[in-house]
Amino acid sequence: TLTEHWVLWSNGDSWKDMRRFALTNLRDFGMGKRACEDKIVEECDYLIEVFKKFKGKSFDTTQPINYAVSNIICSIVYGSRFEYDDPEFTSLVDRTNRNIQLVGSPSIQVSFHMLSTEFQQQNLRLFSRLKESLNPQMCRGFVDAFLVRKQNLEESGTNSHFHSENLLATVLNLFAAGTDTTATTLRWGLLLMAKYPKIQDQVQEELSRMIGSRQVQLEDRKNLPFTDAVIHETQRLANIVPMSLPHRTSQDITFQHHFIKKCIPLLTSVLYDESEWEKPYSFYPAHFLDKDGKFVKRDAFMPFSAGRRACLGESLAKMELFIFFPTLLQHFRFSPAPGVSEDELDLTPRVGFTLNPSHHELCAVSCM
Numbered sequence: 353t354l355t356e357h358w359v360l361w362s363n364g365d366s367w368k369d370m371r372r373f374a375l376t377n378l379r380d381f382g383m384g385k386r387a388c389e390d391k392i393v394e395e396c397d398y399l400i401e402v403f404k405k406f407k408g409k410s411f412d413t414t415q416p417i418n419y420a421v422s423n424i425i426c427s428i429v430y431g432s433r434f435e436y437d438d439p440e441f442t443s444l445v446d447r448t449n450r451n452i453q454l455v456g457s458p459s460i461q462v463s464f465h466m467l468s469t470e471f472q473q474q475n476l477r478l479f480s481r482l483k484e485s486l487n488p489q490m491c492r493g494f495v496d497a498f499l500v501r502k503q504n505l506e507e508s509g510t511n512s513h514f515h516s517e518n519l520l521a522t523v524l525n526l527f528a529a530g531t532d533t534t535a536t537t538l539r540w541g542l543l544l545m546a547k548y549p550k551i552q553d554q555v556q557e558e559l560s561r562m563i564g565s566r567q568v569q570l571e572d573r574k575n576l577p578f579t580d581a582v583i584h585e586t587q588r589l590a591n592i593v594p595m596s597l598p599h600r601t602s603q604d605i606t607f608q609h610h611f612i613k614k615c616i617p618l619l620t621s622v623l624y625d626e627s628e629w630e631k632p633y634s635f636y637p638a639h640f641l642d643k644d645g646k647f648v649k650r651d652a653f654m655p656f657s658a659g660r661r662a663c664l665g666e667s668l669a670k671m672e673l674f675i676f677f678p679t680l681l682q683h684f685r686f687s688p689a690p691g692v693s694e695d696e697l698d699l700t701p702r703v704g705f706t707l708n709p710s711h712h713e714l715c716a717v718s719c720m
């Protein structure tokens with residue numbers, strides 16, 4: 353199951369090798385680079401087209417956003433994006449999404465197992481297609497790079513962690529960790545804009561003053577302090593991975609004069625820390641702004657966790673959030689479905705491994 357894959361992937365030497373390889377290759381295939389920014393921009397265009405098709409009528413943003421975000425991982429992992437109506441792709445994404453929702457609810461372990469088995473079968477089919485057309489001189493994505501490394505090590509007779517199970521485990525982990533998290537954060541962002549129209553006004557005012565109708569780029573971030581603060585505050589309040597990936601010491605221990613209790617730390621305790629945040633339970637972008645409206649970093653902002661095990665995809669996630677969110681706000685005004693007031697938009701999360709917004713629909717009225 354997916355849980356077993358985490359366990360396989362996340363222990364000892366195997367984890368070290370896989371993490372190092374994943375980081376290097378995610379960078380090679382674009383994480384934090386201009387090429388990746390271009391992919392995100394291209395994907396934004398597809399997403400905007402989908403939103404436009406609803407012609408201002410309310411709709412559930414889940415699927416289109418999941419497809420767009422997932423395509424970024426697909427480009428990096430397999431080397432190409434998929435069309436939103438490709439059944440192979442939609443079932444892959446829908447499955448990952450259902451898997452994530454099911455983790456943490458033991459009563460549905462059986463269906464969870466079935467879903468992840470199908471997910472594995474589908475990936476094995478994709479891998480064998482990539483293997484057939486593999487060109488070691490020109491890796492299309494992460495899977496190619498892994499297959500080439502595996503082949504080279506096998507030819508030289510070296511025993512290594514680069515075996516088929518770890519390839520599957522790593523790809524599943526990149527999908528599981530890289531789609532739902534970012535997509536959920538974006539959906540929280542749009543929901544919060546619909547709920548707080550005055551804050552949406554301020555974001556749109558900043559965007560039209562600083563950017564106008566041209567495409568937002570990562571470089572613009574420094575000139576968009578309010579938008580940046582809104583994205584950070586969305587991540588803080590949405591607190592989408594409240595338990596992080598649960599780690600704990602094997603016993604109570606004192607290390608360099610610090611007492612560490614044998615317990616699982618919660619990110620919630622930092623993101624909602626009453627001694628750190630002026631309004632921990634409210635949506636308050638000013639948490640990240642100084643009195644002159646400049647962006648300020650906050651030490652207690654750690655939605656990606658910290659330390660050696662911290663999120664491997666942080667820079668990719670930040671790139672995605674910083675392109676998708678402002679671009680969507682340049683093109684659309686977001687509001688609640690007809691008959692629903694802003695007050696009635698519910699911010700109670702739906703509980704799963706990640707905290708998703710409860711079911712809701714939004715109107716996206718074209719403004720460009």
Ligand code: HEM
Nearest residue numbers: 529530533534593596597655656657661662663664665669
């Ligand atoms: C807003 C988006 C995201 C958030 C909030 C987030 C958050 C987290 C958190 C809290 C952890 C656990 C860290 C720990 O164990 O202490 C984690 C781990 C991880 N994340 Fe992310 N993540 C996001 C996006 C991504 C993306 C886009 C990728 C894909 C490249 C990714 C890949 C991973 C991986 C592979 C791990 C496991 C790292 C390891 O065990 O060494 N994440 N993430």
